[in-house]
Amino acid sequence: MIKDIASFKAAGSKAVAESLEKIKKDDSGIFITVCGGAESSGSGPLAGVPIAVSDNISTKGIETTCASKILKGYVPPFSGKSADDLEKAGAVIVGKTNLTEFGILGAASAYGPVKNPRDKTKKGGPSGSAAAVAAGLVPAAVCSDAGGLLRVSASFCGTAAFKPSYGAISRFGLIYYTGSLDQIGVTAATISDAAAVADILSGNDKRDTTSLPEKMLYFGGKPLAGCKIGIPEEFLEGVSAGVMKTFDEAVKTFEKLGASCRKISLKNAGYMQPVHDIIAAGESSAMLAKYDGTRFGPRAEADNWHEMIAKTRALFGPVTARRIMLGIHLLMAGQYNDYYMKSMQTRTLIIDEFNAVFQDYDLLISPTTKDVAPDVGGTCGGCDQEFSAYSAAIAGADLAGLPAATVPCGFVGKLPAGLQIIGGYLKDADVIAAAEAFEKETDFVKPQEAI
Amino acid sequence: MAYENPDGVMIGLEVHVQLNNAATKMFCSCTSDYTDSEANTCLCAGCLALPGTTPVLNEKSVEYAIRIGLALNAEIEDETDFFMKSYFYPDLGNGYQVTQFDRPIVKNGHVLIEGEDGELKIRIRRAHMEDDPGKMAHFGTIEKSTGSIIDFNRSGMPLVEIVTEPDMRSAKEARRFLDKLRSILEYLDVFDGSREGAMKADANISVNVFNGKRIEGTRVEVKNISSHKAVEKAINYEIMRQKDFLRKNKPLVQETRHYDEDRNVTVSLRVKETADDYRYFPDFDLVPMFVGGRVEGIRAEMPELPDSKRERFVSQYGISDAHAKSLVTERAFADLFESVAAKVDSKSAASWVADIVKGELNYRDMPITAVSSDDIVSIILMVSKKEISEEGGIAVIRTLLDEGGKPADIVKAKGLAMAADDFIAAAAKEAVAESPDAVADYKGGAENALNFIVGKVMQKAKGKADARLAREMVLKELEKM
Missing domain, CATH: 1.20.58 (Methane Monooxygenase Hydroxylase; Chain G, domain 1)
Structure with a gap:
């Protein structure tokens, strides 16, 4: 059952033990490594909160495989900046989540696919991080997002996820395969939780030359009233009827909240x-x-x-x-x-065109993925086609290093659909504010009883 | 006379210079001085290219590269960047070298050397920054080995690769270029040339004249030559080999060869059928560098370089150009000369430092730190005051280097002090009085007879007399007669 950070905190000292207990029982391929001896330590904003970390983020003394046979048995002698920051904030890393090999979309994990907690015949996405949250194993999970590793998984599992502007979170210790497109992000039960964890991970790190000099601010963004939202028509091509229906409803919600939504065209x-x-x-x-x-x-x-x-x-x-x-x-x-x-x-x-569009619009929205989660045994259990199967909207935010969030915006049958909100470069707070307002107005995080 | 270059030899060099004075490596904070360390002890996760490590540029290495560029009279690129150069080799941890491609930090410079027929300008095509891989050693020979070991202490060392145009026409010119370059680099304080692997060269050699006719030569690259002496030998061998092939009408192929120092031959490493494809592309882990704004500040702090120092020595101290040239080759000798010249006559300072001290040190393979300028000054002063002879002065320096001690003590211990003038005058009087035959011979025009009398004076002084002074005194005595 999906739970937020506050609920885990409310469980007090038992939170970590309970989380570990559930993870050990899990048979959905969500985790590669369970950190058995993990214990709550000290104070901090995440004191005693169990958090999952993707297995492509180095963790000192804990095997880090990137879900590849080529890293089997590799135990890093140092931790990635984000893993360190989590522990400094009092969080307990309870496990390393599964992912497609090195996070490459379309590649197969050496540990098998992640099953969707909402329907185990369906995929939980290229990363186990969203499934870990959707299954209520942890309130938040940290994962890199090149190609939509994080956002696609969140969309499939019905969790919120946020990847900040490029450079906001240090990539030190992240075993990335495409450095110029990758950015660490967070998935959680709510976008507020995701932003709260991202806030802990953000800030300049001298060890990563691409790290932004100033700490990114995620709160106090522009309210939706009076907000100008663009809907790139090209991002709607190939979207399934079911997902399109949830998106149309989402547009109405934004307008109800005072935003003006207009279809636009992105030539590139x-x-x-x-x-x-x-x-x-x-x-x-x-x-x-x-x-x-x-x-x-x-x-x-x-x-x-x-x-x-x-x-x-x-x-x-x-x-x-x-x-x-x-x-x-x-x-x-x-x-x-x-x-x-x-x-x-x-x-x-592409970057120039985005910059031009953000002169006239505050945000861009689109369905996060063209369709809901596919079958586990489908054609894309490790195939090249999945490479490009999701959506241009995902790739665009990567290429331009733009902040992007995905929040659940409805269901197609039992399966959730995601809404992606992209902001201008360094306009992370505006993305968070819009996603939070949408979340408050709608109730899509709640149907947890289904799990 | 113009140098004819009968074989049409063209030599270009690629010199790898380790910026081992940069304190730390190029992309991490590991020490850049691993000379006396055990294998695989000066390294971090980054030097081993462990997954998840990210490079952080050592700004000092950029400053050093700019210094080198300015010293090579070159242009410094305003905006420059790093590229990844991919190839698999066990000592290359990342599987790519971080280097520069079409925007090297330094381009279009030159160095003046003494060519076969006078001053020769060697054009510098470019100089770029890159990191050094680890070091691999093989059991057996490089061609056939039974196993290999790798030391990653060197991995990540900052390098500057200096590429010349093929402007050298003989092995001697190539060696002179390297000597000059090394001298400049030491002046710049960017490297310690005495450390192993501090400077390595690849030489591109072609012979372009056969039977007196111009031909299209074949460029052969001889890789990884570690000493200047070896460069000269390797190039000479390679020129001889190419000429021999041409004479025997054997086909020369464009290839990479390795110089085997023990056997003094070059052996083929690989034939270049197609150009290597290193798949250069921009390094996305390192942001482009805008260095234009730093150049003038660095220029203002540039030390005086050998060529201008040589000119200044001649004009300021009035010493010979030959002495000035010898003194400026190593900055330490130039500095030693200047501190000695501050206290004694500059011409004596030049000849003592350049001819005697340098020679005695080289003979013993000792560093310049083995002598102090104070000691040299006191020796020169003793000689000029005729307290000791010039030969005595040299003996003091030799003793100082071999056994240590202070000049005054050595003079005393070795009994090098010269006899006082009046003693010599008295000895001269005696010698003249005791040698009537020789005096008669001398007066009769036999100049040789003088030497006999002077010899007698020297005998009386037990060698502690200045021969020239003894001669003067004897002449004075003879005039009185």
């Missing part, structure tokens, strides 16, 4: 997913090169180092391997100008 929307995928493939070919069996992780037996590296790297799953090979191909001299360079140039055009 069609390029967002392909550009995202090309850049992610290129960057992953370099970021995943360090897995060679030399210094950490499993090492394949071989007669010479060339063979040792090749055999060790065969531990990558097939989708990840193909993504790396695609990246290598795209970065080679013969292709670079036609694909990677063009993608970087187009990325600049």
